[in-house]
Amino acid sequence: MGTGEEEQAGKGRRLLNSWWVTALFAGVLWLGFRLLAHDGVVAAVISAVFYGGFMALAAVMGRRRVSRSTGVDAKDLPRLSRQARRGEVPEDPEQRRLMGQLVRWQLGKLHDVRRAVMAFAALFVIVVGSAVLWFVAGHPVAGLCWLVGGLAFLAFLLWNRRRSQARLTRVDRRLNGLDHGQAHGRAHGQAA
Numbered sequence: 718m719g720t721g722e723e724e725q726a727g728k729g730r731r732l733l734n735s736w737w738v739t740a741l742f743a744g745v746l747w748l749g750f751r752l753l754a755h756d757g758v759v760a761a762v763i764s765a766v767f768y769g770g771f772m773a774l775a776a777v778m779g780r781r782r783v784s785r786s787t788g789v790d791a792k793d794l795p796r797l798s799r800q801a802r803r804g805e806v807p808e809d810p811e812q813r814r815l816m817g818q819l820v821r822w823q824l825g826k827l828h829d830v831r832r833a834v835m836a837f838a839a840l841f842v843i844v845v846g847s848a849v850l851w852f853v854a855g856h857p858v859a860g861l862c863w864l865v866g867g868l869a870f871l872a873f874l875l876w877n878r879r880r881s882q883a884r885l886t887r888v889d890r891r892l893n894g895l896d897h898g899q900a901h902g903r904a905h906g907q908a909a
Contacts (some may be wrong), residue, residue, distance in 0.1 A: 736773045743770025746861045754859075787818045794819070801888045802881075817892045820885050840871055 746776030747768040751761035762894075784791040796817050800807065807813050827833075851860030 736777050739776045740769040740773035742769075745770035758819060783819075783822070787815075787822045789815045789819050800822075804884065804891070805890055806888065806891050813892060819888070820889050820892065824882070824885050824889060827878065827885070833878070837871065837874070840874075844868060844871065855895075 744765040748765035749759050751764055752758070756764075776892075780791050780794055782791070783794060789797060793815065797812070797819050801816055801820050807816060843862065848860045848864035848867065851863055
């Protein structure tokens with residue numbers, strides 16, 4: 718890829734990490750859901766604006782919380798997270814140290830089984846409860862769609878959690894291997 722293409726790709730990634738794109742994406746999804754639920758157009762648009770704003774606020778606050786917890790600058794978080802997901806280990810020792818802090822923090826969150834079980838149980842109750850309410854209200858097609866879609870979403874979340882844990886563990890091992898390899902090389906270089 719040429720430098721011009723790399724700059725365009727970098728701008729696109731930064732664009733996807735911006736708060737207003739999060740708000741727009743969440744708002745459009747909510748609008749579609751509300752229109753499919755046969756709400757009025759005005760009510761759907763108003764609720765979509767509020768939902769989009771709420772999701773953008775949640776994304777910004779989450780990024781700041783991770784930044785405070787890991788010591789990684791908030792603007793570098795998306796790039797380092799993306800590199801960790803891809804298994805790319807930076808050459809710069811400071812960037813590698815920051816990525817190591819981020820990866821260890823993310824692994825710590827993934828290893829918190831009690832919180833994960835509670836979250837999945839709550840989502841399961843919400844999905845099944847909502848489907849039951851649709852059935853009771855006399856909308857079996859909506860209830861079935863909600864149930865199938867919700868259970869598929871829960872299955873995706875479980876799969877994604879396991880995949881993320883495996884990827885982050887590999888990156889952590891690579892980071893530790895590089896760090897130990899450099900320390901080992903420095904020790905031998907000083908001894909010679």
